[in-house]
Amino acid sequence: MGIGRPRTFDRDTALDQAMEVFWRHGYEGATIAQLTDAMGINPPSLYAAFGSKEALLKAALDRYTLRREAWMEEVLGAPTAREVTARMLMGVAEKQTDPSNPPGCLLVQGGLACGSGSSNVPFELAARRAQTEEQLRHRFERAKDEGDLAPSADPAALARYVSAVITGMSVxxxxxxxREALTQVAVVAIKAIEDQSVRAPVPAN
Amino acid sequence: MGIGRPRTFDRDTALDQAMEVFWRHGYEGATIAQLTDAMGINPPSLYAAFGSKEALLKAALDRYTLRREAWMEEVLGAPTAREVTARMLMGVAEKQTDPSNPPGCLLVQGGLACGSGSSNVPFELAARRAQTEEQLRHRFERAKDEGDLAPSADPAALARYVSAVITGMSVxxxxxxxREALTQVAVVAIKAIEDQSVRAPVPAN
DNA sequence: CCAGATTTGTAGTGCTCGCTACAAATGTGG
DNA sequence: CCACATTTGTAGCGAGCACTACAAATCTGG
Incomplete structure (x- = not known):
């Protein structure tokens, strides 16, 4: 009993190529032909390795999340809610216009205009976007506990707001x-958070 | 020489039905079968009346713009930049969750995730979104001239910001x-504009 | 009531979609 | 060198897409 003919492509490398296609064209806009071209493989290899187009997207989404994990921790590690928001939005302005990636965010670009057929892709993407919002909410709740945000502040509303701005920037x-246009939006958006920050940490102002 | 068999459907009514389908499913997600079903006509009638799927979308977009014209004038007629922004964002929160229409905004929902093929639909929609941003910019420039916005304010950046928040809310x-979630976002977003408003008109604060 | 003009419904067209059957190719264990 | 397991490339499947050819139906002008 043998082990079989070995695979001639690297799974993660192929996944990166697929991610870029989904990112640029969206889930329904990306065709199997485009995906296999970018991945350098043929359809049977794609289906043997990933199962289906939708499963391929989910694998790409997992990889996308993984890629951003380190950055997210850096953002959430900022000392104040205002600084978290600033790092987040300025970072998004930079990343979404990084020429080494398609513009915008995969979690937004990939899922809209999907026919409401049997596919649950839009729901899947919305859930993943909600994860980021949840992380922000937890961070803002901590900021409120630490007295960094005003007692009247609503962490859930602030997180929703930042999430909405990110989505708008992505579109x-x-x-x-x-990048300049996105940075302008980020700069203005940050002011809304400053407004609910306790100014104490900033001396003499 | 006769005049011909009369049309059995109303063009504008059919256009409203088509608009709803594009709104809910996006341009590429909307099929001719869905459109003709909703419009209550057969494909040849659709093509005789509108020319093509893309031309039908453009006609629907024109009608969409027309529908919102009166509301936009009401928004832009508000006395201050802050009030313009408030009416705009609170109105968007309400309209985008109005159960008598599909959720979100046709100009956003209709155009993303379109394959970058020969179709110029995404570009068309982006241009129409830019029109609203331009209207806001002009209004904010006026606000600055009137001393309602701070001299340091950047009307173009503020307009871009409001436009981005609207887009994010739409997604x-x-x-x-x-509606509550969208309203929360709107309330927070307005604070960024207040921040750049001259407080003079608000006495004793 | 007939001739010309236009719309209507039926029934397709060619094309592309996601996906797969199949056999040749390429590996390992004995 | 031979079974066996797995991948590869070719070639094509049924389904659905935007769009249309065609003839019957329905109007007006004479």
């Missing part, structure tokens, strides 16, 4: 907005 | 967010 980026 | 709405 702008995928429509061709440049 | 949230189409992912199932309810």
């Amino acid at each position: 702008m980026a995928s429509s061709g907005a440049d | 949230m709405a189409s992912s199932g967010a309810d």
